[in-house]
Each structure stands twice: as structure tokens, then as C-alpha cells.
Amino acid sequence: MMRRGGFLWMAACLAAAVLSGIWSLKAGTEADSTEHYLTADLSQPVTAAEAPKTLAGKQKCVTIWGAKEHITLSQTETGRETEAEMLVLCGSSEWVLPGAAILSPSDNRGCLLGKKTAEQLFGGTDIAGEKVEQGGQCWLVRGVIPNISDAFVVEAGDRMSKMHLNRITFSHRPQVLTRIRAQAFLDQRGLAGTWLRFDLAHGTRMFQELLPGQWSDFSGWKSNWNTQQSAFSILRRIHKNNIELTWESLLIKKLLWELLAIIFFSIFLSKWITNAFFGMDKERMAY
Numbered sequence: 001m002m003r004r005g006g007f008l009w010m011a012a013c014l015a016a017a018v019l020s021g022i023w024s025l026k027a028g029t030e031a032d033s034t035e036h037y038l039t040a041d042l043s044q045p046v047t048a049a050e051a052p053k054t055l056a057g058k059q060k061c062v063t064i065w066g067a068k069e070h071i072t073l074s075q076t077e078t079g080r081e082t083e084a085e086m087l088v089l090c091g092s093s094e095w096v097l098p099g100a101a102i103l104s105p106s107d108n109r110g111c112l113l114g115k116k117t118a119e120q121l122f123g124g125t126d127i128a129g130e131k132v133e134q135g136g137q138c139w140l141v142r143g144v145i146p147n148i149s150d151a152f153v154v155e156a157g158d159r160m161s162k163m164h165l166n167r168i169t170f171s172h173r174p175q176v177l178t179r180i181r182a183q184a185f186l187d188q189r190g191l192a193g194t195w196l197r198f199d200l201a202h203g204t205r206m207f208q209e210l211l212p213g214q215w216s217d218f219s220g221w222k223s224n225w226n227t228q229q230s231a232f233s234i235l236r237r238i239h240k241n242n243i244e245l246t247w248e249s250l251l252i253k254k255l256l257w258e259l260l261a262i263i264f265f266s267i268f269l270s271k272w273i274t275n276a277f278f279g280m281d282k283e284r285m286a287y
Contacts, residue, residue, distance in 0.1 A: 009271065010268055010271045010272060010275075013264050013265075013267045013268035013271065014264075014265070014268045016260070016264040017261050017264035017265035017268060020257050020258075020260040020261035020264055021257075021261040021265075023257045024254060024257035024258045024260075024261050037095055037096075037169050037170065037171060037198075037199070038169065038170045038171075038179055038182050038195065038199065039167055039168070039169045039170075039195070039196045039198065039244075040167070040168050040169075040182075040186065040193030040194060040195050040196065041166060041167060041193055041194045041196055041238060042165075042166045042167065042168060042191060042192070042193045043192045043193060043194070044191070044192065045066065045164040045165055045166035046064060046164070046165055046191075047161065047162060047163065047164055047165070048088060048090060048156030048157075048160045048161050048162065048163040048164075048165060049161040049162070051064045051090035051091075051156055051165055052090060054189055054191070055090065055091060056189075058185065060092070061095070061170060061171040062091055062095070062168065062169070062170050062171075062185070063089055063090065063091030063092055063093070063095045063096050063168070063169045064089075064090045064091060064156075064165045064167070064168045064169075065087060065088060065089040065090065065091070065096055065156075065165055065167050065168075065169065066087070066088055066163060066164055066165035066166050066167060067085055067086065067087050067088075067167075067241035067242070067243070068085070068086045068088070068163070069085050069086075070083050070085075071083065071084060071085070071086045071134060071135075071152065072134070073117065073121060073132055073133070073134050073152055074121075074132070074133045074134075075121045075122060075130075075131070075132055075133070076131075076133065077131075078121065078122065078123070080120065080121050080122075081121075082117060082120040082121055084113075084114065084117045084150050084151055084152040085150055085151055085152070085241060085242045086134070086151075086152045086153075086154070087151055087152070087153045087154075087241070087242070087243065088153075088154055088155075088156050088160050088163045088165060089103065089105075089153065089154070089155055089156060090105070090155070090156040090165060091105055092104070092105055093112065093153060094171075095169045095170070095171050096169050096243060097112070097145055097148070097153065097243070099146060099147060100112060100143060100144075100145040100146065100147075100148075101128075101142055101143025101144075101145075103142055103143075103153060103154075103155060104155070105155055106155075107142070107155050108155060108157030108158065108159065109139060109140050110139065110140050110141070110142040110154075110155070111132065111139040111140070111141060111142065111152060111153060111154045112141070112142055112143050112144070112145050112151070112152075112153040113127070113132070113141055113143075113144055113145065113151065113152060113153075114144070114145050114148040114149050114150050114151035114152070114242070115144055115145065115146060115147075115148070115149050116149035116150055117149070117150055117151060117152060118141075118144045125144040127141050127144065128141060128142060128143055129141065132152075134152065137159060139154065147246050147250065148242055148243065148246050149242075150242055151242050151243075167241075168186070168191070168193060170182040170185070179195070194234060194238075195231070196234065196235060196238065196244070197228075197231040197232075197234075197235065198235070198244070198247050198248070198251065200228065200231060200232070209224060209227075209228065210224045210225060210228060211224070212224060235248075
């Protein structure tokens with residue numbers, strides 16, 4: 001009975017490890033889409049009217065954006081109203097909303113809605129082409145953002161010229177922009193910003209940046225550790241908008257599933273080693 005019970009326990013741990021690994025990969029697919037984006041919190045926000053001049057030729061890989069909470073949206077045909085967080089972008093939505101429909105920088109009439117916002121206004125999410133009103137102005141829905149529940153996303157056109165934008169996001173995919181070049185972009189335009197290092201939680205990036213040039217460089221280890229702790233402290237303190245809360249939740253989900261997969265596989269492996277080696281010793285002693 002003990003052997004059978006031990007076998008069932010091992011099988012359960014292995015199955016749990018495999019399932020956790022599968023869910024980790026699924027969560028990782030969603031979270032890793034944010035790995036290639038660098039975001040800074042601007043100490044002095046720019047207005048939506050100033051933002052196009054600030055981008056100056058980098059519109060394809062840089063987006064300046066900001067958020068405003070508790071704006072009222074209405075839908076005249078259904079007579080429904082709801083509150084949402086308004087996100088105003090200057091640049092492509094691709095760098096801010098991975099996996100969602102792309103809102104073109106020149107689209108001054110279109111908007112994107114969060115999943116919950118769409119359901120509250122229309123009762124569903126298949127609503128491309130529908131109309132929504134905000135502040136007496138009409139917008140056409142271009143798509144629904146699957147990972148964000150509460151959002152109303154528009155481009156910074158003439159109708160949003162006075163909106164203050166306090167975030168800037170760069171794509172740092174290979175051959176586009178690295179963090180060093182992104183910092184140079186800010187310096188050249190006289191912008192001061194604090195980097196929000198959501199990318200540290202991806203893969204082995206945190207461990208790679210922790211390593212100094214040489215293993216024996218103890219001051220390098222300490223300096224890198226302090227730098228990372230400072231980055232995580234900034235993430236904890238800063239007031240996050242719905243996009244950043246979504247990024248954070250996706251990363252936490254991914255890390256939790258990875259941790260569970262490691263724990264269950266470690267239990268399985270320890271039981272297997274115990275049975276393989278100590279079980280053989282017990283059988284020999286029995287003879």
C-alpha cells in the first residue's frame with residue numbers, strides 16, 4: 001500500500017508540475033509581449049499638443065501617453081452609461097497595448113474600449129464600428145482590449161490637445177531602441193524621466209543585470225543589487241494606471257505559475273530519488 005500510495009503521490013506531483021508549466025507558458029505568452037517595451041514616468045508632463053514635436057521622427061517606435069480617471073462614457077442607442085479610465089496616446093497604441101487592435105496615430109475619430117467597459121455599454125465585445133460618446137463628442141469603436149477591463153483609449157488629436165501626458169514608452173526590440181538610446185532620446189529633448197522597470201521580471205533579465213563584469217567583483221554585485229532594489233521600490237510606490245496594473249498582474253501570474261511548476265517538480269524529483277536509491281537499500285537489507 002505504501003508503494004502504491006507513493007506512486008500516486010509522485011504521479012500527482014508530476015501532473016501538477018506539467019499543468020503549472022502549461023499555464024506558465026500561456027501566461028508567459030501574454031506577459032512576454034510587454035518585455036520589449038521601455039516606459040518612463042516623465043517628471044514634467046507634456047501636453048498632447050506638444051507631444052508630436054517631441055516625438056520628431058520617432059513616431060514608429062515611441063508613444064507618449066497619459067491617463068485620466070473617472071470619465072463618463074455613454075451609448076445613446078442602449079441608453080447606458082459607465083465610468084472608465086481615459087488613456088490618451090500620441091503615437092501607435094502597439095507599444096502600449098500589446099495584443100489589442102492597433103489604433104493609428106492619425107485616427108482622431110476612433111477609440112478602443114476595455115473588455116468590461118464594452119460589456120457595460122453594449123452588453124458584449126463584438127462592437128467594432130459602434131459609437132460611444134464622451135464629453136459631448138462621438139467616437140467610433142475600433143476594437144476591444146482583451147487584457148484591460150476598464151479603459152477608453154483615444155489618440156491625442158485636436159480634441160485632446162490640453163491633456164497632460166506623463167508616460168513615454170519605447171519599443172526596444174532588436175534593431176529598434178535600446179535603453180541607452182532611449183535615454184539619449186530623452187536627454188536630447190530635455191525630458192527627465194524615471195524608468196519603470198517592468199521588464200526586469202521577464203525571463204532571466206533580472207539575473208543577467210545582477211551579474212557584474214567579473215564574479216569576484218563584490219562591489220559590482222552590491223551595486224547591481226541596490227540598483228535593482230531601487231527599481232522595484234519605484235514600481236511599488238508609483239501610482240499605476242490601468243495599463244501598468246495589467247502589465248503587473250500578467251507578470252505576477254506568470255511568476256506564480258513558474259514557481260508552482262518548480263515546487264511540484266522538485267517534490268516529484270525528490271520522491272523519485274528517495275525511492276530509487278533508498279528504496280533499493282531497503283530491499284537489499286530485507287534480503
